[in-house]
Amino acid sequence: MTLRSTTLGDVLREHRRSWPRQVAIVCGDARLRYPELDDRVSKLASVLRARGIEAAGRVLWLGQGCHRFIETWLAVAKLGGVVCPVNWRQSASELAFVLHDFAPRVVLWQDEELGEVVREARALAGGDAEGASWIQHDGRGDDGYEALLERAAAADLDLEVDASSPVLCMYTAAFEGKPRGALLSHDALLVQALVNARYRDIDSTYVYLNSGPLFHMATFMFTAATFLAAGTNVMTRRADPERICRLIHDERCTGAFLMPPTIAEIARLNARGDYDLESLRAYAASPEWNAMVTLDTTPAGRAPGGYGQTEVTGLLTLGALGGRPIPLAQVRIVDGEGREVAPGEIGEIVVRGPTVMNGYLGGAAPGAWHHTNDLGRREEDGAITFVGPMARLIKSGAENVYPAEVEACLRAHPAVAACAVIGVPDARWGQSVLAIVVLRPGLAAAVDELVEHCRARIASYKKPRYVEYVEALPRRGHGVDYEALERRFGTTRGGAT
Amino acid sequence: MTLRSTTLGDVLREHRRSWPRQVAIVCGDARLRYPELDDRVSKLASVLRARGIEAAGRVLWLGQGCHRFIETWLAVAKLGGVVCPVNWRQSASELAFVLHDFAPRVVLWQDEELGEVVREARALAGGDAEGASWIQHDGRGDDGYEALLERAAAADLDLEVDASSPVLCMYTAAFEGKPRGALLSHDALLVQALVNARYRDIDSTYVYLNSGPLFHMATFMFTAATFLAAGTNVMTRRADPERICRLIHDERCTGAFLMPPTIAEIARLNARGDYDLESLRAYAASPEWNAMVTLDTTPAGRAPGGYGQTEVTGLLTLGALGGRPIPLAQVRIVDGEGREVAPGEIGEIVVRGPTVMNGYLGGAAPGAWHHTNDLGRREEDGAITFVGPMARLIKSGAENVYPAEVEACLRAHPAVAACAVIGVPDARWGQSVLAIVVLRPGLAAAVDELVEHCRARIASYKKPRYVEYVEALPRRGHGVDYEALERRFGTTRGGAT
Numbered sequence: 001m002t003l004r005s006t007t008l009g010d011v012l013r014e015h016r017r018s019w020p021r022q023v024a025i026v027c028g029d030a031r032l033r034y035p036e037l038d039d040r041v042s043k044l045a046s047v048l049r050a051r052g053i054e055a056a057g058r059v060l061w062l063g064q065g066c067h068r069f070i071e072t073w074l075a076v077a078k079l080g081g082v083v084c085p086v087n088w089r090q091s092a093s094e095l096a097f098v099l100h101d102f103a104p105r106v107v108l109w110q111d112e113e114l115g116e117v118v119r120e121a122r123a124l125a126g127g128d129a130e131g132a133s134w135i136q137h138d139g140r141g142d143d144g145y146e147a148l149l150e151r152a153a154a155a156d157l158d159l160e161v162d163a164s165s166p167v168l169c170m171y172t173a174a175f176e177g178k179p180r181g182a183l184l185s186h187d188a189l190l191v192q193a194l195v196n197a198r199y200r201d202i203d204s205t206y207v208y209l210n211s212g213p214l215f216h217m218a219t220f221m222f223t224a225a226t227f228l229a230a231g232t233n234v235m236t237r238r239a240d241p242e243r244i245c246r247l248i249h250d251e252r253c254t255g256a257f258l259m260p261p262t263i264a265e266i267a268r269l270n271a272r273g274d275y276d277l278e279s280l281r282a283y284a285a286s287p288e289w290n291a292m293v294t295l296d297t298t299p300a301g302r303a304p305g306g307y308g309q310t311e312v313t314g315l316l317t318l319g320a321l322g323g324r325p326i327p328l329a330q331v332r333i334v335d336g337e338g339r340e341v342a343p344g345e346i347g348e349i350v351v352r353g354p355t356v357m358n359g360y361l362g363g364a365a366p367g368a369w370h371h372t373n374d375l376g377r378r379e380e381d382g383a384i385t386f387v388g389p390m391a392r393l394i395k396s397g398a399e400n401v402y403p404a405e406v407e408a409c410l411r412a413h414p415a416v417a418a419c420a421v422i423g424v425p426d427a428r429w430g431q432s433v434l435a436i437v438v439l440r441p442g443l444a445a446a447v448d449e450l451v452e453h454c455r456a457r458i459a460s461y462k463k464p465r466y467v468e469y470v471e472a473l474p475r476r477g478h479g480v481d482y483e484a485l486e487r488r489f490g491t492t493r494g495g496a497t
Numbered sequence: 498m499t500l501r502s503t504t505l506g507d508v509l510r511e512h513r514r515s516w517p518r519q520v521a522i523v524c525g526d527a528r529l530r531y532p533e534l535d536d537r538v539s540k541l542a543s544v545l546r547a548r549g550i551e552a553a554g555r556v557l558w559l560g561q562g563c564h565r566f567i568e569t570w571l572a573v574a575k576l577g578g579v580v581c582p583v584n585w586r587q588s589a590s591e592l593a594f595v596l597h598d599f600a601p602r603v604v605l606w607q608d609e610e611l612g613e614v615v616r617e618a619r620a621l622a623g624g625d626a627e628g629a630s631w632i633q634h635d636g637r638g639d640d641g642y643e644a645l646l647e648r649a650a651a652a653d654l655d656l657e658v659d660a661s662s663p664v665l666c667m668y669t670a671a672f673e674g675k676p677r678g679a680l681l682s683h684d685a686l687l688v689q690a691l692v693n694a695r696y697r698d699i700d701s702t703y704v705y706l707n708s709g710p711l712f713h714m715a716t717f718m719f720t721a722a723t724f725l726a727a728g729t730n731v732m733t734r735r736a737d738p739e740r741i742c743r744l745i746h747d748e749r750c751t752g753a754f755l756m757p758p759t760i761a762e763i764a765r766l767n768a769r770g771d772y773d774l775e776s777l778r779a780y781a782a783s784p785e786w787n788a789m790v791t792l793d794t795t796p797a798g799r800a801p802g803g804y805g806q807t808e809v810t811g812l813l814t815l816g817a818l819g820g821r822p823i824p825l826a827q828v829r830i831v832d833g834e835g836r837e838v839a840p841g842e843i844g845e846i847v848v849r850g851p852t853v854m855n856g857y858l859g860g861a862a863p864g865a866w867h868h869t870n871d872l873g874r875r876e877e878d879g880a881i882t883f884v885g886p887m888a889r890l891i892k893s894g895a896e897n898v899y900p901a902e903v904e905a906c907l908r909a910h911p912a913v914a915a916c917a918v919i920g921v922p923d924a925r926w927g928q929s930v931l932a933i934v935v936l937r938p939g940l941a942a943a944v945d946e947l948v949e950h951c952r953a954r955i956a957s958y959k960k961p962r963y964v965e966y967v968e969a970l971p972r973r974g975h976g977v978d979y980e981a982l983e984r985r986f987g988t989t990r991g992g993a994t
Contacts (some may be wrong), residue, residue: 003863004850194692324515
């Protein structure tokens with residue numbers, strides 16, 4: 001099958017020939033052209049192989065953003081193995097869980113900044129950690145990364161690797177308290193990269209500042225697309241606004257992963273124009289920001305957004321496609337029995353296609369469709385609307401009620417500014433539906449009115465039985481703090497039934 | 498594997514959901530939206546299945562451009578079969594060869610314009626033709642295409658189809674006198690479509706006029722890309738300039754397959770601006786033409802060209818990539834033993850990747866690399882230069898001399914305007930190298946000088962032994978008429994040794 005498949009290693013082999021002068025990676029003082037990158041990757045592959053990494057072998061990256069992570073990813077790809085860039089912001093016990101769950105054969109770890117938590121995690125993991133071979137990627141000694149590379153053979157082993165096999169493990173989906181490792185194949189990363197490149201105009205002139213976390217698909221999608229396009233990935237260990245400005249200025253970066261607070265900080269920091277950020281294609285924000293960057297006029301820049309998840313290698317639908325699925329993806333909205341529901345009806349979003357994961361680490365083999373555990377609706381024009389996660393579930397009688405669906409219905413009422421739906425104990429039905437509602441200033445909606453609004457639009461068993469009015473919903477991170485709501489309303493209301 | 502693969506049938510199933518209002522095909526009076534197209538395709542699939550088409554089943558399209566060809570392609574795709582759009586410009590005996598070689602189970606044929614040659618071919622093919630079930634696609638009777646569809650079940654059979662299996666057979670590569678059927682998979686067509694769409698900005702607003710032959714990849718690449726992007730394919734049975742103008746005007750076509758002579762004719766025909774052709778994105782030609790269309794500013798429009806062949810589903814390298822391979826393709830330049838040669842050296846172009854064919858119909862299983870039978874060179878910047886076909890070969894001693902390579906070398910001499918290289922009989926070596934040279938006006942280059950020029954640049958056994966000077970080379974089609982040169986020089990020179 002190798003005649004018609006292309007792995008990440010094959011892409012690198014082609015790039016060294018097709019783009020010999022192109023800078024692949026910039027990281028601190030390191031500037032690697034594609035041939036140099038390929039040589040270093042081949043050396044690292046032979047180091048990893050000597051430590052037992054072969055097909056399906058697992059390597060953990062316990063470090064921050066660095067060119068050595070890109071090298072590790074590609075060396076593991078050449079060996080047919082799987083690399084996991086772990087979330088280094090986690091606590092020692094969370095890292096110990098990953099050491100146990102991923103059970104890596106080799107760990108590449110970083111002493112600077114992370115040394116203490118890594119040592120603690122290693123001690124906590126005990127045997128799970130000591131079964132692995134540990135390489136300090138920022139170590140300067142004889143057994144550090146650079147010393148090992150220096151002594152390694154430079155020949156490309158050119159092993160046969162199945163492009164449909166997993167190469168990347170990303171922890172996500174902590175539905176049941178613990179995260180699960182989603183396994184993504186060469187094919188999935190490459191098809192997503194091809195699609196992403198199309199809607200972002202990512203080509204060999206693209207210079208991507210890896211200022212987001214590499215353990216998150218929202219950044220890594222771009223890292224991979226830049227690599228496939230033979231562009232330049234600029235790495236940074238830390239993504240503080242000053243360093244971001246300096247790197248964009250110095251490397252003429254055209255893309256970067258930036259969240260709104262960072263954008264606001266940069267706009268303040270660069271108010272006097274100390275840094276030239278004009279090379280950066282970015283979304284519009286404040287007038288000051290807009291004046292210092294180039295507004296992104298690519299299809300995805302003009303119509304941002306989309307629905308996605310790590311399990312489908314990032315974005316599944318695109319604003320640039322009017323909220324429709326990316327090319328080659330297949331999407332259905334299904335009911336609890338897996339039957340497709342009509343446009344306009346809410347059901348679970350299920351997916352097939354080349355960007356779907358191979359499954360969760362240690363999980364059952366996936367079926368014919370990947371179940372996203374997210375609720376969605378197919379609009380009349382074919383677009384997919386994300387309604388909310390299915391993870392929170394109210395059991396009322398024999399029926400499943402998804403709070404996200406009830407919330408979407410309530411939000412469509414003109415007087416409702418925000419709302420949250422939780423289950424409260426019910427002697428007869430097990431649980432009943434309680435809606436906590438924030439009204440718009442100056443507008444009113446009585447309990448009966450809201451209940452009737454829902455009865456007219458969704459199945460009767462889904463309508464709220466109780467409604468509470470509050471001034472504001474408690475927040476946690478980007479979302480509603482449902483646990484706080486449950487503590488406040490869950491038991492009292494239940495008692496009142 | 499279906500979880501992560503997407504077939505052409507799957508794309509159509511998704512489009513009916515994601516693009517329910519989008520016009521998929523315009524053909525005469527027929528205007529089919531994606532859901533209607535999918536319904537008709539499902540009906541045709543059940544008709545073809547009843548006539549014995551299942552996985553790997555072969556269907557021949559013996560007709561001109563028509564929406565029914567697109568339906569046939571997609572219905573065959575849903576069944577896991579293979580469709581061949583035959584070159585209807587061929588003679589009856591050439592068509593009879595295809596009937597024999599492709600051995601279709603079902604033939605869809607056209608009476609209008611082609612009836613006579615089809616009947617003759619059918620008679621010539623005898624048993625090879627009569628083993629097939631014949632459906633007249635433009636037939637109005639009870640057994641015509643539309644009547645069969647009307648009676649067919651509309652349900653989508655939704656059979657399991659392997660996306661890596663062949664779905665399209667294109668005759669090409671008549672190296673040994675007879676053409677061979679290149680088998681292209683769902684994956685190959687879809688990856689090529691994704692890549693083509695990227696460099697041509699083909700999206701759902703794209704309206705492609707299928708004015709080139711559908712039995713040629715140069716047209717079909719765009720047909721498939723338009724389909725994958727949920728754009729509109731406009732069909733035409735005949736591609737005369739008047740009809741092309743009318744269709745571009747009426748359907749606001751954004752793309753069309755047009756050769757330079759047709760462009761010149763259209764510019765003349767539309768000199769008074771009777772037709773509004775402004776929707777068409779086209780390459781620059783005459784000032785009159787440029788004024789009536791929109792100049793193509795897509796990456797492929799700004800830098801046209803590239804090297805390709807049917808066996809790799811169309812283009813392999815792109816001008817838009819500076820002559821480098823398309824994403825996911827792997828290219829090597831190799832010597833006669835399959836060893837990679839250094840940049841700057843000429844060798845055979847070999848390819849791997851998802852757009853490579855599954856093999857020739859009835860041919861041996863392909864090896865790890867597809868051999869293009871074309872000579873090329875990797876430039877210092879990574880670009881691939883096409884040098885010429887390997888098909889013509891001079892055997893000198895134990896060595897193979899490719900005329901295309903010697904010609905490329907001679908053309909690099911400043912005094913050489915054009916040249917052709919042929920083999921002439923040689924008592925000792927079997928064949929010797931004869932160069933036929935056209936000098937640039939006012940410049941001279943003696944035989945010794947040209948021979949030395951080659952000796953310094955290519956292997957000694959490849960340098961010309963003889964040089965003849967002519968005013969102009971005889972032409973045949975787009976190329977040199979080598980047979981005429983062989984008649985004129987081949988024997989006399991050989992005798993003179």
